[in-house]
Amino acid sequence: MACRIIIADDHPLFREGLLRNVQRLLPAAHIEEAGDLDSVLALLEGHEVPDTLILDLRFPGLTGMSQLVALRERLPRTTLIVVSMVDDPELISQVMAAGFDGFIGKNIAPEEIGQAILAIREGEVLVRYEPSGLLPLDPLPAALTTRQLEVLRLIAQGKSNKEIARALDISPFTVRIHVSSLLRALNVPSRTAAAVKYSAAL
Incomplete structure (x- = not known):
């Protein structure tokens, strides 16, 4: 029976690239995609x-290490791999301590990502990433709602309130309320500062 692989990433371009990479290496695999938890x-x-x-x-719905621990407990026989832009050694250590089998940085070459996935699937416990040199910022508050995280992700993509309203099928007025509450929750003065905090947090 073909193996079943789930690729979970909210960036469509990266998710598609990773899917093609895995398909090339494991042509018999049944691959499914997810954009949020x-x-x-x-x-x-x-x-x-x-x-x-x-x-x-950096994934809608994923707000804390406890959820990674819960995934490990729910899927004791599944190979669990994080592929992320994170380069904070402490956070990576927490991921591995949660019981994950491997950590791969998004900033290494696609061929290296593919080979690392194969090695982890074969049983190697692997952490592979290239430090970006960026200073880590404070983590996102765990109390943010799923909707607030969606708005924050779109802010980080440079979307205007009108564009966010269209993407989420809500009114621009509701977007303004979410943005105001986000700035307070994140303790930042502007949308730009919120976007920077989002980009560096996970």
């Missing part, structure tokens, strides 16, 4: 347990 959990309900779950840390 709810979609991952939906793929786990009532289905065959995945052979491998590849997960980004």
Whole structure:
């Protein structure tokens, strides 16, 4: 039976590139995609347990290490791999301590990412990334709602309030309320500062 692999990342271009990379290396694999944590959990309900779950840390719905621990407990036989821009050694250590099998930085070459995935699937416990030199910032507050994280992610992509409203099918007025509450929650003075905090947090 073909192995089942879930690729969970909210950036469509990276997710597509990773999917093609894994397909090339494991042509017989059955690969599914998810763009947020709810979609991952939906793929786990009532289905065959995945052979491998590849997960980004900067991910809608994923707000704390406790959720990574819960995934490990729920999927004891699944190979769990984080592929992320994170380069904070302490945070990476926490990921591995949560029981994940490997950590791969997004800033290494696609061929290296693919080979690292294969090695981890074969049982090697692997941490592979290139430090970016960026200073780590404070983590995002765990109390942010899923909707606030969605708004924050779109702010980080440079979207205007009108564009965010269209993307989330809500009114611009509601977006303004979310933005105001985000600035207070993050303790930052501007959208730009919120975007920087989001980009560096995970």
